[in-house]
Amino acid sequence: MNIKKCKVLFWVLATVIFVIYILQGIQGSATGDSFWDGAHGKYALKYYTEGDTTILDYEKHPNAVIPGMTSNIGSHMRLYGVGFDIVPAILIKYFDLEFYEIEIRAILCALFGFLLLLFTGLTGKRLGGWKVACLALVIAFFTPVVFGWSLHLQKDTPVAAGAAIALYGFLGIFEKLPDFKIKYIITAILGIAVAVSIRLSVGLIVIFYYVAGCFIFLILNKDFRIKIRRSRILLLKSVAISAVICITGLLLGLCFYPYFFEVGPIKIITDTFALAGDFFHNPPVFWNGKFSRLLDMPQSVDITSYLITIPLWVFLGIILLGIDGIKNIKRPNFKILFTVFTFLFPVLYVYFQETRFTGWGHTLFVYASIAALAASGFIVAGGWIKNRWYGIFFSAVVFVCMLPTVIWQIKNFNNASSYYNILAGNPYYKYDRGFTEYSELRCLKWLLKNEITDTNKIYRVMCKNILSKQYAESKKIKHLEVIEGGIRAFASADCDYALCSMTFAPLNVRKGWFPPNGVVYSEKVDGKPIAVAVKKCQSDALGIRLIWQQDYAKGLQELEKSYAFDSRNFGLWYYMGIGYYHTGQYHKAIEFLSKYYGFWSQPDEQSYCLAYIGASYVALKEWSSAIDMLQRASAINSGSRQNILPFIQYNMQIAISNKQK
Numbered sequence: 001m002n003i004k005k006c007k008v009l010f011w012v013l014a015t016v017i018f019v020i021y022i023l024q025g026i027q028g029s030a031t032g033d034s035f036w037d038g039a040h041g042k043y044a045l046k047y048y049t050e051g052d053t054t055i056l057d058y059e060k061h062p063n064a065v066i067p068g069m070t071s072n073i074g075s076h077m078r079l080y081g082v083g084f085d086i087v088p089a090i091l092i093k094y095f096d097l098e099f100y101e102i103e104i105r106a107i108l109c110a111l112f113g114f115l116l117l118l119f120t121g122l123t124g125k126r127l128g129g130w131k132v133a134c135l136a137l138v139i140a141f142f143t144p145v146v147f148g149w150s151l152h153l154q155k156d157t158p159v160a161a162g163a164a165i166a167l168y169g170f171l172g173i174f175e176k177l178p179d180f181k182i183k184y185i186i187t188a189i190l191g192i193a194v195a196v197s198i199r200l201s202v203g204l205i206v207i208f209y210y211v212a213g214c215f216i217f218l219i220l221n222k223d224f225r226i227k228i229r230r231s232r233i234l235l236l237k238s239v240a241i242s243a244v245i246c247i248t249g250l251l252l253g254l255c256f257y258p259y260f261f262e263v264g265p266i267k268i269i270t271d272t273f274a275l276a277g278d279f280f281h282n283p284p285v286f287w288n289g290k291f292s293r294l295l296d297m298p299q300s301v302d303i304t305s306y307l308i309t310i311p312l313w314v315f316l317g318i319i320l321l322g323i324d325g326i327k328n329i330k331r332p333n334f335k336i337l338f339t340v341f342t343f344l345f346p347v348l349y350v351y352f353q354e355t356r357f358t359g360w361g362h363t364l365f366v367y368a369s370i371a372a373l374a375a376s377g378f379i380v381a382g383g384w385i386k387n388r389w390y391g392i393f394f395s396a397v398v399f400v401c402m403l404p405t406v407i408w409q410i411k412n413f414n415n416a417s418s419y420y421n422i423l424a425g426n427p428y429y430k431y432d433r434g435f436t437e438y439s440e441l442r443c444l445k446w447l448l449k450n451e452i453t454d455t456n457k458i459y460r461v462m463c464k465n466i467l468s469k470q471y472a473e474s475k476k477i478k479h480l481e482v483i484e485g486g487i488r489a490f491a492s493a494d495c496d497y498a499l500c501s502m503t504f505a506p507l508n509v510r511k512g513w514f515p516p517n518g519v520v521y522s523e524k525v526d527g528k529p530i531a532v533a534v535k536k537c538q539s540d541a542l543g544i545r546l547i548w549q550q551d552y553a554k555g556l557q558e559l560e561k562s563y564a565f566d567s568r569n570f571g572l573w574y575y576m577g578i579g580y581y582h583t584g585q586y587h588k589a590i591e592f593l594s595k596y597y598g599f600w601s602q603p604d605e606q607s608y609c610l611a612y613i614g615a616s617y618v619a620l621k622e623w624s625s626a627i628d629m630l631q632r633a634s635a636i637n638s639g640s641r642q643n644i645l646p647f648i649q650y651n652m653q654i655a656i657s658n659k660q661k
Contacts, residue, residue, distance in 0.1 A: 006130035010121060013137050018114050021151070025110030028102040029151050032437050035470040037154060038101060040077050041085025045093060047258040048086075055258050079272050081256040083197025084108065084158045101474055105154055112158040113150035117141055119164035120368040124375045126171035127335050136375035139317070142402065144409045145309045146367050148417025149360045152438060156364045159199045164368035166191025166206045166249075167342060171335055173245075174217050178227055178234055180241050189249040195365070196253020200272045202365060203253050205346055207246045212345070213338045214242060220334045286432045289507055302350055302363070308424040309360070310370070313401035317374030320381040336376065343369035360417075408526075415439060418525040428528050429510055432503060437465035439523035439531035440499045444468045446521045447497055447533050448477070455479045460495035462536075468499060488600075490516065490534075491562070491571025494541035501531035509570070509600055517566035537565045540572065547575045552582040570599050578612060586616040607637040611644050615651045623659035630655065 046052035054061045058073040082089075088104045091097050097104060117140045124136030141147060150157045169188030173180060188210065196203030218225055228235040254260040260268050284291050287301070325336065343366040350363060360367075378398055385391045409416055420427035440463055452459045455478070462485045463469060469482040485493045487505055497520075502510055515522065515532045522529035543558030556579040559572050577593030580586070590613050597609040614629030630652045637644060 003130055006134055010130055010134045014118055017117055017141055021110040021114040024151050025107035029106040029438055030102050030467055031152055032465055032467045034105055037085050041082050041089035044082040044086050044258055045089040076275055078259040079275050081197045083256040109154045109157050110151055112161040115161040116150055116164050119168045120371050122168045123368055124372040127372055127376045128379050132375045132379050135378055136372045139374055140371040142406050144416040144419035149364055155198055159195050159202050160365035162191050162194030163206050163365035170210050170213055188245050192249025193252035196250055197256040209342050216338055217334055220332055289430045291506055299351055308420050311405040312421050314374045317377035321373055321377030324380045339369045339373055412525050415525045437467045440465050440501050441467050441471055442523050443499050443521055443531055443533040461497045462493040462495045463499040491540045491569055492544045495536055498534045498536055513568045513570055537562050544575045547579050552579045555579050581612050581616055586619045589616045603636055607633050607644055611648050618651045618655050623655045626655040
């Protein structure tokens with residue numbers, strides 16, 4: 001295919017991808033951070049238009065809260081730029097579009113996602129022409145996890161787009177040296193400014209790319225070294241223009257930080273690095289079949305995550321490019337080496353830090369380089385083959401390698417961020433599956449369309465993620481009441497429907513309970529549910545409430561109805577065990593409390609379980625078993641439920657005195 005046809009094909013592909021991204025954006029993708037960031041953008045707009053200084057330190061303003069939440073916005077948010085968030089804020093304020101906030105943010109994120117892919121392709125153009133550009137665009141689009149994340153992450157996607165724009169500009173500048181083409185200078189400045197305007201730390205990394213690229217270029221380009229030695233004017237011009245690019249991009253980006261106007265560039269940069277060093281984010285992570293705290297994960301977790309979420313055929317392209325580099329080691333290609341640096345540096349930097357991400361969240365910006373390099377590898381390898389038929393065979397092999405990923409992405413289009421390659425094994429029981437909070441929201445939208453339709457009735461829906469509650473608040477759905485609660489609260493939640501996902505569920509819960517009975521709608525990956533909408537059995541909450549009210553006989557009647565409906569509903573077992581104890585059914589009490597204790601119980605619940613198991617053994621006159629259980633109950637009692645201690649001590653005295661007889 002000649003150059004002109006390749007160029008036309010590239011822009012046709014780009015147009016198709018643009019349409020797909022916009023159509024996805026219209027659906028209104030969001031994350032739990034969306035409303036937090038939305039409020040931040042609105043406070044920024046107040047700062048710029050009204051002089052309101054709330055954004056400078058939220059902790060001094062107890063009324064600075066997020067709609068649908070009671071918690072204050074964190075003061076660290078002043079170190080996040082509003083380059084993305086201020087655009088929806090402007091549209092909402094001046095065009096009265098608050099009802100469409102989710103859709104506005106999602107469409108804007110989709111636009112940046114498209115720019116990320118577009119400039120990934122254009123970076124490929126700089127590396128090897130329009131063939132590489134077309135393939136880089138295809139690789140980026142058919143990397144499911146990148147496609148999925150780029151439609152959801154409303155901070156990281158524009159940052160990644162800015163980095164890709166800057167990379168394209170940098171390559172153009174270096175290609176044309178010693179001339180500085182104005183279009184590439186403007187592109188580089190714009191890319192830096194976009195990245196800085198949202199995350200200063202990433203923007204500074206992008207600036208470092210350019211500085212490091214200058215040194216790499218000097219090392220590899222002997223002719224340019226000779227020219228600047230002979231011409232001081234050329235040296236000064238190069239340094240001056242480079243400084244203008246970096247400083248202008250930085251300052252333009254900093255204009256989207258109200259805090260910058262109060263403290264200046266040095267202070268905001270030092271505070272950003274201080275925050276990066278002190279920021280404590282240590283959520284539970286389901287990884288390789290078990291839960292760990294994020295900061296307890298090994299340093300290699302992020303690199304491992306890339307290895308199991310990038311399609312293997314992308315690595316094949318990288319390997320082919322590496323082989324070509326070895327073949328031409330005496331004639332190194334600056335553009336390739338520089339692009340390799342732009343993805344290796346941040347990955348290795350993260351590796352040696354305390355921070356863990358377990359994936360693409362904050363490092364999405366590295367993929368433009370990876371995709372462009374992989375595309376270069378395939379095209380370079382194709383050039384090794386002189387025989388036309390061998391060339392056709394090679395292209396067919398590459399297509400066959402890509403085909404399973406393409407088919408998977410088409411089948412799992414809405415949950416593409418859940419992708420894992422074959423190196424991950426069976427990911428369903430080993431890893432969290434992408435953005436299940438958005439999958440939960442899709443379940444809620446389905447309920448609103450198909451089940452929660454009577455506007456004269458108030459429906460109560462339980463959800464784990466704040467996103468669904470914020471969605472209901474923003475849409476002002478008067479016949480819907482969203483209550484918060486996770487899988488643990490499923491049985492006791494007094495609601496009509498529950499939204500449940502695999503997030504934060506341990507392996508035994510995933511295998512032994514999820515999905516529960518009563519599912520009316522599922523969001524699936526590989527045909528298996530990752531988030532579900534469940535019609536609740538009304539006996540659950542009623543029975544548990546009666547047990548709490550010490551009406552054990554009636555409570556058990558209701559709980560046994562629920563148990564008949566779904567015997568895997570582990571939230572019932574604890575209360576059924578208590579009910580059986582108080583109605584004299586001690587063997588059943590031991591059975592249900594024992595299986596709940598070993599399934600997914602918290603320390604307080606464990607103390608209660610063991611105490612009542614021990615008391616049941618006392619009633620059955622099995623003194624040794626009773627003493628063992630009661631001693632264990634006393635040992636693990638956390639102190640937050642001291643009222644169980646007299647019960648433990650009373651039964652312990654009975655067991656010990658009878659055993660000694």
